[in-house]
Amino acid sequence: MRFNHILYWQKALKISIITILKIILIFLNISFPSPVVLFIYMSLYGTIELMKILDIKNLNLGFECENGFRQALFDVNFSLQKGEIHALVGESGCGKSITAMSVLKLLPKTAQIKSGEILFKEKDILKYTNKELEHLRGEKIALIPQDPMTSLNPLFTIGDQLLEVIKVHQNLQGKDAEKKAIEALEAVRIPSAKSRMKTYPHEFSGGMKQRAIIAMALCCNAEILIADEPTTALDVTIQAQIMNLLNEIKSENNTSIILITHDLALVGENADRISVMYAGRIVESASSEEFFTNTNHPYSIALLNSIPSLNKEKLETINGQPPTIQQNISGCRFHPRCKSCMDICKDNIPNNISIGINHFSACFLNNKD
Numbered sequence: 001m002r003f004n005h006i007l008y009w010q011k012a013l014k015i016s017i018i019t020i021l022k023i024i025l026i027f028l029n030i031s032f033p034s035p036v037v038l039f040i041y042m043s044l045y046g047t048i049e050l051m052k053i054l055d056i057k058n059l060n061l062g063f064e065c066e067n068g069f070r071q072a073l074f075d076v077n078f079s080l081q082k083g084e085i086h087a088l089v090g091e092s093g094c095g096k097s098i099t100a101m102s103v104l105k106l107l108p109k110t111a112q113i114k115s116g117e118i119l120f121k122e123k124d125i126l127k128y129t130n131k132e133l134e135h136l137r138g139e140k141i142a143l144i145p146q147d148p149m150t151s152l153n154p155l156f157t158i159g160d161q162l163l164e165v166i167k168v169h170q171n172l173q174g175k176d177a178e179k180k181a182i183e184a185l186e187a188v189r190i191p192s193a194k195s196r197m198k199t200y201p202h203e204f205s206g207g208m209k210q211r212a213i214i215a216m217a218l219c220c221n222a223e224i225l226i227a228d229e230p231t232t233a234l235d236v237t238i239q240a241q242i243m244n245l246l247n248e249i250k251s252e253n254n255t256s257i258i259l260i261t262h263d264l265a266l267v268g269e270n271a272d273r274i275s276v277m278y279a280g281r282i283v284e285s286a287s288s289e290e291f292f293t294n295t296n297h298p299y300s301i302a303l304l305n306s307i308p309s310l311n312k313e314k315l316e317t318i319n320g321q322p323p324t325i326q327q328n329i330s331g332c333r334f335h336p337r338c339k340s341c342m343d344i345c346k347d348n349i350p351n352n353i354s355i356g357i358n359h360f361s362a363c364f365l366n367n368k369d
């Protein structure tokens, strides 16, 4: 409950700061801020920056393929605040998972990060030593993978797998380690946690396996959870339970969560902020309320229109397919499929334009001139 209040005040503070900034700039109507205004701006901006736990800046990543280097991520900018769920949404193959994996530097051998920064608490993960990365993975940033069925080792009990994580990352042994493991299983609502320590993964249902994996993240008190399609392999009621559990973890521990999904309905109910990704670029980013009330980018609008609804006679579709990594697309990467495409879109890359409070969209339709 205490953290619910912190989150509320964090959000209220953020909105107040941005509103004050806007009012100051409108009333003063000055193109070059005076030193006093500049000082206020820098102080307030610093406050916002302090709330950021993760900040991906201009990340450009690609793969060495048979026919040369192929770029997969284009100037990705993505930030995560303390205690927020930031959803990364898009079709399969748009670069969501590879963006998240680069945060843990768990990339295939052929991957190359060409430029950019991934700042965790203001320190660039891309410059971490192997030792620092070992401490980061699991201990500070934990991954909840897509498929719980294949993520646990079938040859070891749930308890063994939890104890291994606790020994490596928490340096606890014996009874202390066991106590911590049982507490973690209880925290994810696994009944009879003590006796369940002795069970093997095949004796758990899909939902329970996913809970056991979340328990491993809790054992280490990870500050960031990367939940990569955490409910895809589960049925609808278990999906809701897992999302409720993630929300509780967020509220109780002030954990920040990157939620990777293609499910906009799931996002609407759970995310604080949404970034929409298309073909390796983030095309729109906004708070959840702002995104659903003032959707801007044609791709985001098309995604929302393609959600089935009882009121729709005909389901809208997005023509064509997302490009593969082998295809070179000039200009706006969505232009071959965009119903609003203009001549300018075919050869020019649209910049991110601010279209509301902390709401950005990369589309030429927002250019006023």
Ligand code: SF4
Residues within 6 Å of the ligand: 297, 298, 299, 332, 333, 334, 335, 338, 339, 340, 341, 342, 345, 350, 362, 363, 364, 365
């Ligand atoms: Fe469509 Fe052009 Fe906007 Fe791209 S920039 S989304 S092609 S209107």
